[in-house]
Amino acid sequence: MRKALLPLLAAGMTLLASHAYADSYTGVYNGFDYESSMLILDEEKLFLVPEEIDLPDMEPGDVVTVEYEDQDDILLVNSVTLSQ
Secondary structure, rough: OHHHHHHHHHHHHHHHHHHEEEEEEEEEEEEEOOOOOOEEOOOOOEEEEEOOOOOOOOOOEEEEEEEEEEOOOEEEEEEEEEEO
């Protein structure tokens, strides 16, 4: 019985490891690169913003929180909110 479960457990672990995971990051807004659709925070943290995501009106220096998924080292934005 145990030997039969090991391959299933290994397959499940592989699936979990390969999926994207959601996370959040709070930092200082530096700008947006319209050519690459990249949101820039803390002068070095880059997030890819899909077309369907609406961004709040932001000014450099604003503190924002980004909800994102890490997909193979690409930080894909789900939402952006201004911190109060």
